[in-house]
Structures are given as C-alpha cells and as structure tokens.
Amino acid sequence: MNAVSASAPPRRRFPQALTHPLRSGWAVLDRMITFEVLQTMLAVLGVLVLIIVSKRFLRILARAIEGDVSGEAIFLLLGLKTATAAIHLLPSAVFLAVLITLGRMYRDYEMPVLAAAGAGLARLYRAVLVSVLPMTLLAGVLALLVLPWTEQQTRRLYEIEGRTADIRGIKEGKFAESSDGSTVFYVEEYKDRERMHNIFVQSREHGRQGIVSSDAGYLKNTEKGEQFIILQKGTRYDGNPGTAAFVVTEFDEYGVKISGKVKDDEKVTEQSAKSSSELIVSSLPRDIAEYQKRLAIPLGVLMLSLLAVPLSRLAPRAGVYGNLFAAFFIYIAYENIQRVMQGLVIGAKVPHWLGYSGVYLLMALVTCLLLVRALGHRWVMQVMRGWVGR
Template sequence: MLFDSTLRRDLARSFGATLIVIMTIMITMSLIRTLGQAAGGSVAAHDVALLLGYIALENLPTMLSLSLFIAVVATLTRMYRDSEMVIWFASGVGLTRLVSPVLRLAWPLLLLVALLALFVWPWGNRQIAELKDRYERRSDASRVAPGQFQSSADGTRVFFIDRETGQDSVARNVFVLERRDNAESVTSARSGRIEVEGDQRYVILERGQRSDLDLASGAKKLAEFDSYRVLAGEVAASGEDRLPPKARSTWQLLTQPNNRHLGELTWRLGLAVGGINLVLLGIGLSAGNPRRGGNWNLLLALLAFVVYYNLLNLSQTWVASAQLGVGPTLLMVHGGTFVIALLLIWWRERGSVVLPRRRRPAAA
C-alpha cells in the first residue's frame, strides 16, 4: 500500500540521520571523558581507542531505542505539520492504522536492542572492567613513563626513571621517594627490575644508595648497596567475584540470583521491552494541530523519554534494594507505560475524527 511504503521510507530516512547525530555526540563525549581518565592515570593511553569502541557497544541499545523514538515522533510530526495526516484521516486511515507499518519497520531494531541488552552489554562491560583492572594491577615500575614523576598505586611512593633498556620490567637511573608514618626515604639506583616469586612481587635495585630521614627526630641514615631487594606487594589476581553485576552474563544473573543480580536483570529486560513502549508513545505524542507552530511535540517526547529512562534505572534500584520483585516491577513500570501508550493513541484517535457540526436554526 502507498501509505505503508511512504511511511516506512520516511521513518528509515529519519532514523538513519538521527542515529548518526546521536552516535556522534555520544562518541565525542565519551572520547573527552576517556582522555581525561587516561590523563589522570585511570586507563592506559594506548587503550583509549579500544575502550571507546567498548563504550560505543555498551551504549548502542540506548542509542538505537532513542533514535527510533525520535524518528517516529519527528516523521509523524512533519506529516501533521504538512497536513498529510489530514488527508489520510479524510481517506479513512485512522491513527491506529499507523501502528502496523511502524512496528513492521521497527521489529528488527527492537530485536537487535534486546540481543544487545542481554548479551553484548555485559560483554562490553566485562571488557572495560578487565582493561581497567589489568591497568591497575600493573607493577609500580611499569606505571612510570621515562622522564615523568608518578605515584604508586597506594600513593606512598613517587617514582622517576631516566630511560628504559627495552627489556621487560627493567629501567635505568631509578629514583624512588617513599614516605610512611614519620619516616621518609630516598632511594636511587643505576637500574631496577621486577621479579615475581609465587604470589609476591619484589623490586630489585642495583648499584645505588638509600637515605633515610626520621621526621620526628631529624636523624639521617645513608647507605650504599650493590643490590637492594624490597617487597612490593602481592600479585593481584582478577576473578569472577570482583566483576560488577553489569559485567556478568545474563545466564550468570539467572543462575546466581541475589538482589544486585536481579536488579541488573530487571534493567536489561526493561531495556529490551522498553523499545516497544517508546514506539507506541511516539505515535501518540506526535499528534498535533498543523495550525500551531513550534516543536512542542518533540520536546514533550524527549521529556517522556527522560522520565521513562529514569524509571528504568529506578526499577533496578527497587529490585536491588529488595523493595520490589522482578515481576511486579516490570509489570508496574513497563506494563503501566504500555497501557498509557495505548490510551494515548485511543485518545488521539478520537480527537482526529471530524464530527459534523449542528446547524443553527434560521432566524425567524
């Protein structure tokens, strides 16, 4: 039918343009935030591009849902503004007739959103968590770039190296400033390396000297050494227990049910089914009077999306804090939104019907 093909073509064009704009904004904001984290030492500089790709995959379900919602509202609003909807209403096509072609175009995207929310979202978060954890677990010597001062993981030591030798965990002209309680020590060495024995990590410094200062009494000690071995700490091992709920697979959330896991599962299921509600809401919110100017429909639609997305986050909090169960939460938030969307379409449908006016009696 001409109506279906025209509507689907306009929706597809609007969806593509909207997705490009939203994705560009998201990637730009994520790039700025990721570069700030790299500058602050939270992530490795060479992992910025990889981390940005994982963040894009992580936010792709939300971007697809928002793009589809805006495309529906913008396309139908334009049809109202250009009086196309008046022509279709006069031809006997009601507002409920829009649901079928819109859902026919949207169902592959809604299925993709569900798959991304249930499977790709935890995988992307897991990769991000492993990147950050691997960077945090690196040795103190590997934290330091040549020619730069940088503190250790616990903040009690400051390192500086002149240059690297090209070998793993080996540096030349090492300077270490360490402060603990009322003591301060300065250690310098010609070279340094990291050795791991069992679960312990040791720093081996060669051909240097160490100066100890008692801050309380002012006493100083100076010692030279050919080889100096100090315990740097245990080798941290990352495991499944350290992963946050958002980095766990959907199967793990189902087989290991607790409040936090059920809260995360509620969020994923809500994101998967929320796209249908957004499409129906978009059909109802796009109706308007072509004689009125402005883009209030689009602003109202964006406000509805913000409220709905916040309710989605609140539903996760309710289940995680054991205030509500998964079933009642999904029924209240998403079932209630579905009913509201259907009532809004029904109300707009009644408003679009033009009733004949009663003639006034002729004056005597």
Template sequence: MIFERSLQRELAYTAGAVFMVLLTIFLTTMMIRIVGFAASGEVDPKDVVVLIGLTVIGYFAVMLVVTLFVSILFVLTRWYRDSEMVVWLSSGVSLARFIKPVVKFAVPVLLLVAFFAYVGWPWSNAQSKLIRARFQQRDEVSLLAPGQFRESPVSHRVFFVEKMSPDQSHVENVFVTSTESGKVSVVVSHNGHTETDKDGSRFVVLENGRRYDGEPGKPDFRIMEFQRYGVKITQQPVVNRPTPTGMSTLALLRHPTNANLAEFVWRTGLVLMAANLMLLGIPLAYQNPRRGRTINLVMAVLIFLTYSNLLNVVQSWMEQGRMSFAAGLIGLHALVACIVVVVFWLRVRNRPLISRALFARQGA
C-alpha cells in the same frame, strides 16, 4: 498499502540519520572521557580505541531505543506539518492503522535492542573491566613516567624518576619513599636499572645513592649511603571479580540475588521501554501548525529521560530489596502501556472533529 510502504521507507531513512547523529555525539563524548582517563593514568593510552569501541557496543541498546522513538516522532510530525496525515485520516485511514507499518519497521530494531541489552552490554562491560584491571594491577615499573610522581597500587610507595629509557630498563635521578608501621623510608639515587632474578622476581637496582630511615617528628633519622640497592618490584595478579553489569543474562538468573535480578530487570526494561515508546510516538506526533517545530523533539527528550530515570529508580529499589521482582519487571512498563492506550484514545476521539471540519470547508 501505499502509505505503509511510504511510512516504512521514510522511517528507515530517518532512523539511519538519527542513529548516525547519536553515534557521533556518543563517540565524541566517550573519546573525551576516556582520553581524560588515559591522561590521568587510569587506563593505558594504547587501550583508548578499544575502550571506546567497547563502550559504544555497550550503549548500542540505549541509542537504538532513542533512535526508534525519535525517528517515529520526526516522520509523523512532518506528515502532520505537511498535511499528509490530514489526507490519510480524511480518506478513512484510522490512527490505529499506523501501528502495523510502525511495528513492521520496529521489529528488527527491537531484536537488536534485545541482543545488545542481553549480550552486548554484559560482554562489553566485562571486557572493559578486564582491560582496566590489567592496567591497574601491572607491576610498579610500568607505572613510572618521567617527571611524574606515581603511587604504587600494591604497596605504600611513591616513585619519581627524572629520565627513563624507552624500554624502562634504565632510569636516572630516582626518588622512592615508602611508609611502614609509621616509619618513613626515603631512597634517592643518581641512576638505576631493572634486573630479573632466577626465580622470576624483578628488582630495581639503584646505584650511588642514599637512604633515609626514621619516624616523622623525631630526630633519630638514619642516613646510609650505598653503591647498589635493590628494591623488589611487587606485582598483584589480575583478579576478575564478576559484577552484575558484566555477568551474562543466564548467570544473573542462575544466581538470583537482589543486585542480579535488578540488573536483569534493567536489561529487560530497555526492550519493554522501546516497545512502549514505539507505540507512544504515534499519537504524540500530532503537530499543531500554530506550535513550534521543536516542541515534539523537546517532549521526546523529556519523556525518554523521565522513563529511563524511573527505570533506574526501579533497579535501585530492587537492589535495596524495597521492590519485588515481578513488580520491578512489569510494574513501570504496565503503567506506561496504560498511558499509551489513554493517549491513543484521546487522539482518536479528536479525529472526527478534524474530519468534519475538513468536510465543512470542502462543502463551503
């Protein structure tokens, strides 16, 4: 029918616009957040763009769910506001007949939600974790930055260099402190350079400096002067320990622990949430001309936040063993589906009143 083609076309245009707005907001937020991580030394500045891209891919499913719900509400609300819905309803088109064109429009979106929830989310999390782990577990020399104190993640050492060559092979005015068995060792040097031994071990060779050894609070400190002093560079190998958020969906089912099943329930919940919100958006789009135009948008935000937070609560309860797998998988979504049926029924009951009022005006 004409109204089906018109509805699907307008839904497609609106969904594209809503998704672009959400993507812009999300990109801006993630850029500020990840650039902050890079500034604080938690991630490599060279990996900022890659991490932003991986994070966006991981949250595509959530953005698509919001896009689907908001676009349906926007389009049908506008139809109510411009009296297009009144025309269709008064011409014999029931509210239930809007389900078919909405479902046709939503099926590709639901498939994308499922793909990004089951595939995109774990893949992006695994890649992001690997990139962060490689950066955090790099050797101590790569941690150094001129004019900054840096703590080694693999030993009890704190480094400070005033100047450093671009290739990190030469440093000037070096300060190194380490703690072991309650004793503190402080090494200061005017300059130094890096050397690699035959067996592959790397050293920072300090020149023309002093070393102070002793226990804080006691006067028996030892002071030694040296011309060359080697500090071995420790490096911890990259260990990629799988977490539920980074495991594939099949791996979650092969290892059915509480945490893994909870993660599977969350991923499946995104698809079921998208389907429920898709249907709920049809009756909720009713627009009273006397109400403000932003009420439906505020209502959509509150409904989505409530639904997603309840889904997170279900996931947490499953991780703690307080809820069974079957109850966590279908319990919340079955309840929302019942609410959708009730809201549809209430909205359909009001339709004859609207029709009679229109006919009475026409007869007058």
C-alpha cells in the same frame, strides 16, 4: 457492459497496496515508513551518541594527561564507550524516529490521503511494527549479549591501565610517586622503556621506612598480571628515621611490586559486567535490577514506538515541535520512573516483578489515553458497546 466499465473509476495501485497487504506482500506504506524510520533513527542516534561520547572522550583524555590511561588505550576505551552509549540510547532514538516520521506525514497532509485509501490507525500500527519489531529483536540481542561484553572489556582495560599507571609515570631523572602514595621512584636512565640504571626506591611498609638503591633493573610481568621492578646488585635500608635501628641488606636481585589502582569514577560496577545468564539465575536484588535494566532496552524500543503513534497526531493549530516537547517530557518521566523503580528493587521495597512491569503498565495506560483522545471517546464507547452486545 461497456457503459458500466467506462463509468467505473480507475483503480490505483497505491490504495490497493494499502487495503490488500497480504496480496501485495510488503506494501508501499510499510516500505515508506520503514525506510524513513530507519534513516531518521540512524541520524538521531548518531547525534545523541556524539553528544554523550564527546563528554566521555574529554574525561578519558583528561585521565590520559594525568597518566592514568595510556595513549594506546584511549581509542579502545572510546570505542567501548561508544558501543555502550549507542545501546542505551537506542530506545530514545527509535522513539524520536517514529515520532518525527509520522509527524512529518501529518504535517504534509499525507495521512488524510492514506486514510482515504483505507489505511486507518490499525493499518498505521502495522506499518510501524514492521519496522520496529526487527529493531526490538536487535535491541534485545545487543542489551543481553553485547552490552555486558563491552562492560567486561571496559572493566578489564581499566584494571590493566590502573596496574600499569605507576610504570608509565616513571621518567628519566624525575621522582615519581605511586598512585597509592606509598612508594617513590627515581630512575636516572630508562633506555627503551626496558633497562633501568641507577635506581632509587623509597617505600613504607608495616610502619617502617625502606630505601633501596641499585645499579640496574628491569620490569617483569607475572602470569597473574602483577608487575615488579627487579633491582640488581643493590642495597636496602630498613628502619625509622631519627633512630639507629637500621637494617642494611645487600642483594643481587630484589623485586619491588608495582600496585596501581583504578580511580572510583572509572570503575565499572560488578553487576553491569556480569553476563545475562548469571543475572537471570541470581536472587540478589542488585542482579535482578541489572537484568531488568537490560530488558528495559528492547521493551523501551517497542513500548515507546507504540506510544509515538498517537502522540504524532497533530492538532489543527499545533506544530511538530509541540509534539517533540511533549515527547521530551514523557521520555524524561519514563527514565526517572525507571530509575526510581530500580532503586526500589535494589532496596527490596517492592516485589521484583513490579520493578519494570509497573513502568510499562503505566506506559500502556498513557498510550490508551492518547488513543482515546485521538479517536474520540464516542468512537471508543461505540466499540465497547459493540463488544458488550456480542
């Protein structure tokens, strides 16, 4: 008994945690991959969001310089744009995080050690799913609930800024034209952005030109969000230049409506601002395509992570950058196919169920082909023969 026990190799805790996951609870491999994937994902997501948001920030800043957006709204819009970009970029960030984490483990020869400890490809998938499944659920909540809310707030903020753009353009002693070009304002004094003095307004309505002048005025907001300049003790002249047909009207109070508008490149589409509960009961092709676009975020997190496992296996002479280049082209193809299928769904050229299911069936096929390439076709044939022989 003593000789047998002395010659037996000592047990190591690391392989035991890998080969007996139920006994060890959250195994060492699960913790290691989860923490590394999470850290890498946050770093990649931060870089991607910074690149995308910096471009959008410059666009918002240009609108603020033109007077289309107030200074107070810049950081609100920036925050909303950042949240929207982070949600849309989550699948790509998780994909790269899993690929980089597993690629590093292959490059540092950690995978052969894990394989010797009994951690095969199935065990590796289990460790990846431990970290990816919570991210998939989180991505689903963000895509279906938070994303439409950010789009609604962005649309509402742009509408408010569009209505108030003409008011912000009014300066003391300067002529200001409305955003639609129909009205010209001139205010000699504009104290504390409240009271106006010596006001001149020229507008054109129903083919007739009108000129209004008054001694004083102030801004008024209605319950519907409309804005008016209320002119006090003034005169209005209506008619056509070059003719004597003018109507002169004196008034104690006269309201001039300020009608701003949002520029086309700032508008949020109607479908993107709808709630997911509205989209799921709608039969409109655009609503269906928008709902499928939101579902693509959590599904993309899951499917791209499954694809990254066989893609991360390094050939003897291959480097990690070769896999990153392959992942880049695969992701670009995935995004382009998604957009093509979305256009086909909007045009009612394919059945609705095929809109995105076809994309993920194709991804599953690519994943299977990579697994066959990684495991070898002989091993796959042996497994299939074993199933057929049962």
